[in-house]
Amino acid sequence: xxxxxxxxxxxxxxxxxxxxxxxxxxxxxxxxxxxxxxxxxxxxxxxxxxxxxxxxxxxxxxxxxxxxxxxxxxxxxxxxxxxxxxxxxxxxxxxxxxxxxxxxxxxxxxxxxxxxxxxxxxxxxxxxxxxxxxxxxxxxxxxxxxxxxxxxxxxxxxxxxxxxxxxxxxxxxxxxxxxxxxxxxxxxxxxxxxxxxxxxxxxxxxxxxxxxxxxxxxxxxxxxxxxxxxxxxxxxxxxxxxxxxxxxxxxxxxxxxxxxxxxxxxxxxxxxxxxxxxxxxxxxxxxxxxxxxxxxxxxxxxxxxxxxxxxxxxxxxxxxxxxxxxxxxxxxxxxxxxxxxxxxxxxxxxxxxxxxxxxxxxx
Amino acid sequence: xxxxxxxxxxxxxxxxxxxxxxxxxxxxxxxxxxxxxxxxxxxxxxxxxxxxxxxxxxxxxxxxxxxxxxxxxxxxxxxxxxxxxxxxxxxxxxxxxxxxxxxxxxxxxxxxxxxxxxxxxxxxxxxxxxxxxxxxxxxxxxxxxxxxxxxxxxxxxxxxxxxxxxxxxxxxxxxxxxxxxxxxxxxxxxxxxxxxxxxxxxxxxxxxxxxxxxxxxxxxxxxxxxxxxxxxxxxxxxxxxxxxxxxxxxxxxxxxxxxxxxxxxxxxxxxxxxxxxxxxxxxxxxxxxxxxxxxxxxxxxxxxxxxxxxxxxxxxxxxxxxxxxxxxxxxxxxxxxxxxxxxxxxxxxxxxxxxxxxxxx
Numbered sequence: 001x002x003x004x005x006x007x008x009x010x011x012x013x014x015x016x017x018x019x020x021x022x023x024x025x026x027x028x029x030x031x032x033x034x035x036x037x038x039x040x041x042x043x044x045x046x047x048x049x050x051x052x053x054x055x056x057x058x059x060x061x062x063x064x065x066x067x068x069x070x071x072x073x074x075x076x077x078x079x080x081x082x083x084x085x086x087x088x089x090x091x092x093x094x095x096x097x098x099x100x101x102x103x104x105x106x107x108x109x110x111x112x113x114x115x116x117x118x119x120x121x122x123x124x125x126x127x128x129x130x131x132x133x134x135x136x137x138x139x140x141x142x143x144x145x146x147x148x149x150x151x152x153x154x155x156x157x158x159x160x161x162x163x164x165x166x167x168x169x170x171x172x173x174x175x176x177x178x179x180x181x182x183x184x185x186x187x188x189x190x191x192x193x194x195x196x197x198x199x200x201x202x203x204x205x206x207x208x209x210x211x212x213x214x215x216x217x218x219x220x221x222x223x224x225x226x227x228x229x230x231x232x233x234x235x236x237x238x239x240x241x242x243x244x245x246x247x248x249x250x251x252x253x254x255x256x257x258x259x260x261x262x263x264x265x266x267x268x269x270x271x272x273x274x275x276x277x278x279x280x281x282x283x284x285x286x287x288x289x290x291x292x293x294x295x296x297x298x299x300x301x302x303x304x305x306x307x308x309x310x311x312x313x314x315x316x317x318x319x320x321x322x323x324x325x326x327x328x329x330x331x332x333x334x335x336x337x338x339x340x341x342x343x344x345x346x347x348x349x350x351x352x353x354x355x356x357x358x359x360x361x362x363x
Numbered sequence: 364x365x366x367x368x369x370x371x372x373x374x375x376x377x378x379x380x381x382x383x384x385x386x387x388x389x390x391x392x393x394x395x396x397x398x399x400x401x402x403x404x405x406x407x408x409x410x411x412x413x414x415x416x417x418x419x420x421x422x423x424x425x426x427x428x429x430x431x432x433x434x435x436x437x438x439x440x441x442x443x444x445x446x447x448x449x450x451x452x453x454x455x456x457x458x459x460x461x462x463x464x465x466x467x468x469x470x471x472x473x474x475x476x477x478x479x480x481x482x483x484x485x486x487x488x489x490x491x492x493x494x495x496x497x498x499x500x501x502x503x504x505x506x507x508x509x510x511x512x513x514x515x516x517x518x519x520x521x522x523x524x525x526x527x528x529x530x531x532x533x534x535x536x537x538x539x540x541x542x543x544x545x546x547x548x549x550x551x552x553x554x555x556x557x558x559x560x561x562x563x564x565x566x567x568x569x570x571x572x573x574x575x576x577x578x579x580x581x582x583x584x585x586x587x588x589x590x591x592x593x594x595x596x597x598x599x600x601x602x603x604x605x606x607x608x609x610x611x612x613x614x615x616x617x618x619x620x621x622x623x624x625x626x627x628x629x630x631x632x633x634x635x636x637x638x639x640x641x642x643x644x645x646x647x648x649x650x651x652x653x654x655x656x657x658x659x660x661x662x663x664x665x666x667x668x669x670x671x672x673x674x675x676x677x678x679x680x681x682x683x684x685x686x687x688x689x690x691x692x693x694x695x696x697x698x699x700x701x702x703x704x705x706x707x708x709x710x711x712x713x714x715x716x717x718x719x720x721x722x723x724x
Contacts, residue, residue: 017467017470018467019467019470019471020470021466021467021469021470022466022469022470023457023466029701029702030702033702209479211479278367279367282367284479285454285712343406343407343408344371344373345373345376345377345407345408345409345412345585346373347407347408347409347411347412348408349405349406349407349408349722349723350721350722350723352720352721352722355700355701355702
């Protein structure tokens with residue numbers, strides 16, 4: 001056994017929880033601690049790769065890595081899908097597995113090209129269910145014009161999986177001149193969101209927990225690459241993009257504040273949230289700004305191009321409700337970069353990241 | 364959204380804040396009792412709209428925060444037993460006992476089930492007759508009726524595999540204990556609207572008279588809270604100390620008699636220890652002898668000894684008494700965070716320290 005790894009195991013860097021909790025996967029502070037203390041220091045930056053090639057790992061966390069291969073810049077990403085139920089209002093795990101990875105690529109400005117698919121199937125899974133999921137993946141891949149080029153299938157014993165787990169990895173080409181990451185954000189930039197928040201997370205939760213709510217909530221799962229390319233094709237200077245997945249808007253903005261070293265100021269009254277989502281969140285004691293989406297992203301755009309960017313988005317079916325929700329501010333030195341939320345009453349508070357799992361309140 | 368937007372109207376909020384400025388001529392120190400109100404105040408920044416002379420102290424009304432550590436330890440003990448399915452509301456799962464929390468028990472293979480209603484736990488008991496199902500019955504008078512209903516339902520169904528681990532607390536005895544403290548700075552209260560929806564306003568009358576403090580039964584939306592503050596300040600400015608009802612859309616003077624009957628049938632008043640405060644006589648609910656078979660403490664062998672809090676650093680008592688604000692604690696935000704709380708008010712999102720951490724850091 002490699003000595004370095006032994007040292008890393010003893011003492012265990014995270015001593016507070018000797019076992020993995022669900023909350024470690026919630027997209028909040030606990031997950032970031034796991035990444036920062038254990039996963040990234042161990043796995044990142046090991047030697048290897050094509051001689052003469054450069055690997056541009058963004059300093060700020062980003063959903064895709066940028067590889068310089070020959071004259072091209074290739075974005076590469078991977079994502080795993082463990083959603084329950086497998087079929088939910090507005091989507092299913094197959095479609096999600098395609099769109100999720102396509103979106104991670106799109107957020108670096110890349111044109112998504114190829115996907116790999118790893119299927120982990122549980123013994124006893126009805127063949128009909130697998131068939132439906134595969135059909136859905138195929139439809140999704142066709143609709144976004146990516147090719148599934150390689151894959152793997154494993155079966156685990158009954159009780160050792162949850163029906164289907166899917167991993168997809170994707171690569172795409174980043175066009176010349178496109179540089180999208182948190183460090184490009186400038187004070188004064190406008191912050192845009194392409195639609196209303198929280199529908200995916202709530203649609204899943206209502207079905208998974210068997211909450212008998214009369215709700216027509218459907219997931220917002222959708223591919224975002226066309227929205228990104230409509231900005232780029234119209235000459236908009238896109239500084240940064242981030243899709244809002246686990247942890248919702250608050251996790252995404254906090255990650256970006258840390259990555260850019262700047263303060264983000266958003267206005268609560270300008271954030272689009274449907275009344276169905278607001279009602280369900282009120283009932284369950286959840287914060288809609290921390291609920292997951294699967295077809296929503298934020299864009300950081302120079303203020304003088306924000307109107308043009310909004311107009312671009314609003315012409316697309318996935319960007320019709322797009323809004324400008326805030327502005328980037330200079331961060332006073334010595335202060336930790338934070339996200340400030342202006343309430344409708346004109347006072348400001350901090351918008352913090354979810355700490356672990358979203359847990360409904362008692363009262 | 365109807366019934367919410369009206370109470371979050373920025374122009375109306377501004378109007379009440381202006382009126383408050385106009386009538387305030389002297390310092391007023393008020394306590395909002397309920398953690399839900401604390402959450403609204405900090406989330407919407409309402410305290411920043413108050414005149415500087417009006418100070419809000421964040422009270423002990425967060426059931427998650429005040430559940431004593433030995434009962435959390437009992438919950439963890441029960442949840443770790445293979446034959447038991449332990450059901451709880453979501454935010455109790457993260458509360459640290461002396462060694463660990465219920466989420467860790469779940470990660471280690473314990474049957475810990477998050478439910479949205481105790482009646483879901485009764486349903487589980489019915490569906491799984493081979494397992495013992497326990498519901499963690501915490502909360503104030505607000506959640507007591509539905510917990511009582513769950514016990515009644517289990518009795519009617521003849522279920523012998525359902526029980527409650529009870530840690531119910533009552534608001535008026537806690538207010539009295541605070542007012543009896545020699546260091547108490549509180550000059551008026553916003554009482555918790557949900558509690559009074561069940562119990563009514565009558566039991567607050569003797570407190571207002573004895574201690575000469577205004578008590579305003581208040582709702583949970585921004586406009587409710589500012590209006591509650593306005594009513595309490597107005598009383599003090601006019602030299603009155605009465606029980607008033609701001610939350611008239613939900614609270615009747617006599618409360619909900621049917622719910623009260625249910626509580627009285629299933630529960631009796633018992634002494635209770637409050638985490639961060641101490642023992643308060645007649646401040647809790649326990650199951651009556653007739654329903655003892657549904658009491659997990661009676662049914663299973665459990666350690667009932669008091670456990671010393673291992674954090675000498677936590678100043679939760681001072682915070683709940685209004686002697687200190689959360690950010691004045693040296694451990695706040697450094698050694699004490701929602702991920703690693705040292706004490707009660709950092710635990711739940713409704714605790715004062717957690718609310719400050721989340722919205723103020």
